[in-house]
Amino acid sequence: MNFNFSSLHLNFRPITLSDKQLYVGLYTNPKVMQFIAKPLSDDYAEKLFEAQLKPWNISSKHFLNLVISEKESGQAIGVCGLITRNHLSKQAEVGMVFLPVFHGKGYGTEALTRLSQFAFEELGYNKLWGPPFLENKASIRIMEKSGYIREATLRQNQFLNGKYHDTPLYTLLKEECTYLD
Numbered sequence: 001m002n003f004n005f006s007s008l009h010l011n012f013r014p015i016t017l018s019d020k021q022l023y024v025g026l027y028t029n030p031k032v033m034q035f036i037a038k039p040l041s042d043d044y045a046e047k048l049f050e051a052q053l054k055p056w057n058i059s060s061k062h063f064l065n066l067v068i069s070e071k072e073s074g075q076a077i078g079v080c081g082l083i084t085r086n087h088l089s090k091q092a093e094v095g096m097v098f099l100p101v102f103h104g105k106g107y108g109t110e111a112l113t114r115l116s117q118f119a120f121e122e123l124g125y126n127k128l129w130g131p132p133f134l135e136n137k138a139s140i141r142i143m144e145k146s147g148y149i150r151e152a153t154l155r156q157n158q159f160l161n162g163k164y165h166d167t168p169l170y171t172l173l174k175e176e177c178t179y180l181d
Contacts, residue, residue: 007110077099092123154167
C-alpha cells in the first residue's frame with residue numbers, strides 16, 4: 001500500500017531511518033510532550049523509533065507513523081499516525097506531534113483532516129478517535145475543527161506528572177465525515 005499523500009500545504013510519507021533525529025527530538029521535547037507523557041530519554045526514544053520502522057498493515061500492533069513536511073520548504077515539521085484499536089469494528093486511534101516552531105500555524109487541523117480522510121478512504125476504517133488531555137486546548141480545537149465530536153469523558157484515563165487526568169474522547173465516524181470524496 002502507498003502511504004504517501006498530500007494536502008494543500010503538507011506532504012505525508014512513511015517514517016524512515018533518516019527521520020531518527022526528528023523523531024527523537026519530538027519525543028524528548030518537554031513542550032511537545034507536555035500533554036502526552038513524560039518526555040522520553042534519548043536512549044528510549046531511539047529504541048522506540050527503531051520499533052516504528054517495521055512494515056505496517058491494518059493488523060499491526062504498532063502505530064503507522066507518517067512524517068509531515070511543508071510542501072513549500074520541504075522541511076519535516078512533525079509526525080502523525082494511527083493505530084488499530086479494534087480490528088473487527090474498524091476503529092483506530094489517531095495522534096500527531098509537531099515541532100514547537102510549527103505550533104499555531106493551522107497545520108494540525110490540515111494534518112488531522114487529511115489523515116482522517118486517508119484512514120477512511122484508503123485504509124477502510126469506520127471510526128477514528130483520540131483522547132486529548134482536557135488541558136490541551138489546542139488539540140481539542142484541532143479535533144473539533146476536523147469534525148470530531150466529544151463522545152465521552154474517560155475518567156482518570158491518563159497518569160502524568162504524579163496525578164490521574166480525565167480525558168475527553170473525541171470520535172469521527174466515516175458516515176459523519178463531511179470532507180470525503
